[in-house]
Amino acid sequence: MLKALPILPIYQAASAALAPLSPVVLYVRRKWRRDEPDRDGERLGRPTQPRPEGPLAWLHGASVGESLALLPLVERLSARGFTILVSTGTSSAAAVIAPRLPAGALHQFLPLDVPQFLTRFLAYWRPNLALIAESEIWPNLFLAVRRHNIPLLLVNARISEASFQRWRWLPGFIGTLLGAVDLCLAQSEVDAERFALLGARHVKIAGNLKYDVSAPPADRQALAALAVRIGARPVWVAASTHRGEEEIILAAHQIAAQSVPGLLTIIVPRHAKRGGEIAGLAHARGLAVAQRSTEVSENGALPEIYVADTTGELGLFYRVAGIAFLGKSLLPATNGGQNPVEPAKLGCAILHGPHVANFGEVYQVLDEARGAVTVADADTMARVVAILLADAGKSRLMARAASETVKELGGACERIMSAIEPHLAQLSFESRQWQH
Incomplete structure (x- = not known):
């Protein structure tokens, strides 16, 4: 195991230093048709829409499947009075998810995993709650969310055997990242055990949100x-x-x-x-x-x-x-x-x-x-x-x-909403205190 090397500080320094090369990264992504040219700024943490007033829940799903799985939670959190911000990692996911979002919900692309871009993103959107789907573990993202004191929840969390074995070679690295997670809601008992072994503090089994997603619409x-x-x-x-x-x-x-x-x-x-x-x-x-x-x-x-x-x-x-x-x-x-x-x-x-x-x-x-x-x-x-x-x-x-x-096989959405209720209740209490 690579215990001696300070890998996390090295990653943070390298990613910050490589920020000037971001235009090259974005150019390559456009060539591969993974990004929309007129939304490059979002990858740098620059918003393209105004932030509404009031509490905001930010949900992130990397690709089509992960983002669609979040829809049941999007609907439930929207009904609880949250403005919804959904971020994705690919343009194909954006094309599928955006038309299915409820009225008032917003979509942005996730910034590149560069400290200054993520700081800009979080400072603008000021999410009251962050829900990251499945196996999206980005070091600077997790640490930035923690620095901003935003509750960080992994939902529909899963980790393959191959990824689990790779992370075990970096126990300090992954342990620090998962230590920033307030609650990990795993898809299965196996996933829950792997996350706990890697350093997640609070792990529960909630099932797979994908069983709760409504059937896709048709014109x-x-x-x-x-x-x-x-x-x-x-x-x-x-x-x-x-x-x-x-x-x-x-x-x-x-x-x-x-x-x-x-x-x-x-x-x-x-x-x-x-x-x-x-x-x-x-x-x-x-x-x-x-x-x-x-x-x-x-x-x-x-x-x-x-x-x-x-x-x-x-x-x-x-x-x-x-x-x-x-x-x-x-x-x-x-x-x-x-x-x-x-x-x-x-x-x-x-x-x-x-x-x-x-x-x-x-x-x-x-x-x-x-x-x-x-x-x-x-x-x-x-x-x-x-x-x-x-x-x-x-x-x-x-x-x-x-x-x-x-x-x-459904029911994961209900279990997740029940598990995150203490966080929602705390946010509601803080909102009332602020208003008074």
Whole structure:
């Protein structure tokens, strides 16, 4: 273990010294389309919106999944009278979360982990409460929140075995950071034990907030228009796919289409910018394909492959397809899986690959309840899709099992609100004292 080196002071000094290079970092992020050019200032702690008067709760989720999981807490805290500030780490998360925030809630990008940027951010927004989702452990962020005497809560907290083992090599470093956390609300018993061993002082098990997230919305007009274009055709959706998986999905389509006339396969890539690449793969196989992002008109019949390379429309496609394959699960290189709760809540029978380590618990429960099934290759995928499309009764039973299973797994939001009630009561008391 690296006990002798003063790693935390070194990290703080280095990050502060590298602040002048921030424009280069932001330029690279823009090139990778991870940031919006007109919001670079937010990455430097410069706000782009005014801070409302009154108590403010700040919630941070790095990417799409983490930020969406915070929505139940956002709604509950908003109902308690807090102005809500949600920060994210990626532009894709911002595009998905912003339209789903309640009236009056604000979104900003999280500043880079540089002391002066975070000090600027916190001094402006003056949050009364900070809730950080899952495994976002940024050293300067945690220490800045502590210096500003803001209650810091880890919610929906999780830590993988690999991350746990890496942190164990830096016990003083991680111990100091977790010592700044007032309350750690872990997803599972295993997560709770790992956080406690690494130095978190107050740890409780609250469950997974992702089971409490409402089903993703869909624009009514867009839904009606898409339903007309599909008509009575058999349809399934491959959602949140990653590079390497689309080839397997396209092969499965070709196999299944031999026994399912008129089959429509909708592919929704995890990264919308890959739409052209996926369309090219379909063309190479001789398949008729269209990209949603480049359509001149949203009328007319759809080809056999429809690449839905847009952001924030998964709710639309889950609603028109009763069968959903969840990506990032077919190949070892993309190991992790995607959250199956949303399609389950929208009545989809769920297919997934064998590599779902990030959501292993929920997939295991769904598989056991026969609400989901593992497909490891194109032949298996094609066979399962064909069977479910041919037997509507089997598909409905599978979808119902998935829906009921995720409903039973819910309740984390209630447990978290109960656990943080002492902090909310203290803030309410301090607010009354200040007013008098």
